[in-house]
Amino acid sequence: MPFDRQQLFGTDIRLMDGAGGLDFSLEGPAGASGDLGLAVGNDNAVQALTLRLRVHKGELANLGWPEYGSRLHELIGEPDLARTRLKAQTFARDAVEADPRVKKVESVDVVSIPGERGVLRLAMAVQLIDQPTPLDLVFDVALEGS
Numbered sequence: 622m623p624f625d626r627q628q629l630f631g632t633d634i635r636l637m638d639g640a641g642g643l644d645f646s647l648e649g650p651a652g653a654s655g656d657l658g659l660a661v662g663n664d665n666a667v668q669a670l671t672l673r674l675r676v677h678k679g680e681l682a683n684l685g686w687p688e689y690g691s692r693l694h695e696l697i698g699e700p701d702l703a704r705t706r707l708k709a710q711t712f713a714r715d716a717v718e719a720d721p722r723v724k725k726v727e728s729v730d731v732v733s734i735p736g737e738r739g740v741l742r743l744a745m746a747v748q749l750i751d752q753p754t755p756l757d758l759v760f761d762v763a764l765e766g767s
Contacts, residue, residue, distance in 0.1 A: 631665050666722060666749060667758060673716050674743075674760050691716030693762050696741075701764060706731040706741065709762055713743050717758070724748040727755050739765035 676690035692712040699705040710729040717726050727746040734740050741762045746755040 631662075663756070666756060670717055670720060670723070670747065670756075670758055671760060673720060674713060678716070688719065696762060696764055699764055701733070701739070701741065705764070709741055709743060713745065713760065717745065717747055722749055724750045734761070739763060 673689065674691045674693060677694045678690035678692050679687055681687070681689045692715070693709065695712070696705055696709060699708075709731055713729050714726045717723055725748050727748055730744045732742045732744060734742050741764065743758075743760045743762060745758040745760070747758050748755050
């Protein structure tokens with residue numbers, strides 16, 4: 622019997638991309654309420670998996686999480702070749718499957734973004750535990766340093 626997504630995937634503070642990285646998200650129009658936004662259920666699963674892909678593997682070792690993160694950062698400076706795309710698929714699959722909420726990554730497709738020469742888009746179908754349909758997860762990998 623499938624679990625309720627909200628219960629299974631939890632709740633966390635919702636983060637948003639800003640100019641300098643990630644920041645807290647506020648509730649309401651322009652944060653009118655002053656309350657922190659929440660990522661609940663499926664949204665929290667997407668946020669957690671995206672963060673796992675963004676963090677360099679080993680970056681949180683001093684906090685007790687030596688295996689958390691991905692190796693996608695190792696691709697910075699690599700040319701957009703078949704071997705780079707294969708590494709991107711492997712690094713993304715390994716990182717996402719390390720999350721205990723993930724049963725398996727069904728597919729990882731690497732596509733080029735028109736007009737973005739140094740960016741690979743990873744489109745993943747992720748089978749979460751106790752869920753009948755896969756989650757679509759999209760993550761962009763910059764091959765050029767920022």
